[in-house]
Amino acid sequence: MATLYDLLNVRDDASDEEIKRAYRRAAMKAHPDRNVGREVHAHVQFQEIKEAYAILSDPEQRRVYDAVYAEEITRLAREQEEEARVREAAREAEYARHVALAMRFAEQGHNRDVVFGVLLGRDCEAQLARRIADGAIALHASRQAQADTTAPRPSGEPQAEAEPSHANIFSTLWHGMFGLHP
Structure with missing residues (x-):
């Protein structure tokens, strides 16, 4: 499951400056004008990168995203543990x-x-x-x-x-x- 951090190719503890640099790099790479013949795919990817940056560059949105993401990861881990227990x-x-x-x-x-x-x-x-x-x-x-x-043995035989x-x-x-x- 790709996260917003994965889209920008940064760690989840990246600074605001690292996120800004990663956004510029990813946006340049995915821009539709630079992907001739793959414009539709590039446009979709470019929009995803823009949305990721919009969330991760806003401290409040990033805090909410991190909280929801952590909760979802915890829920998925519990589901996987339960599935493993059932399989076992x-x-x-x-x-x-x-x-x-x-x-x-x-x-x-x-x-x-x-x-x-x-x-x-x-x-x-x-x-x-x-x-x-x-x-x-x-x-x-x-x-x-x-x-x-x-x-029981006959009376004359010793038992081993x-x-x-x-x-x-x-x-x-x-x-x-x-x-x-x-």
Whole structure:
């Protein structure tokens, strides 16, 4: 979004003298008599430069312009932040749906390639689908291993010691979801 300062090619803290010099320079460059063959465009640009100078050369109008401009920039920044929050929430919800889908297919006994293919079919980005599929399969395998170690054994068999289940699940999630492997 071009500002009045941009039209005159000065900074927003320019002095009155700098604005006057910039106006003369811009007016000479954009004057229709100096732009043969582009008179219509030059006339429009010249008028914009004149209007910018009229506002920026009057201290009261410049103060009002700066206040309104600052308010508008603040409003636009808030809108952009809100849009970014909405986009991030949508990405997080989509990620959660992909993970839930991957876990459902892993729990049904499908292998990693099937889970990966299902995710790709649901418009999941390939790299993300790969990480989710790896994590879902690893988590499912971890749960299966945990179920196997906690299942009751016949009375004569000793039960093997296993690492704490919470550490195993956390490790599996961490390595699978973030693509970090020991």
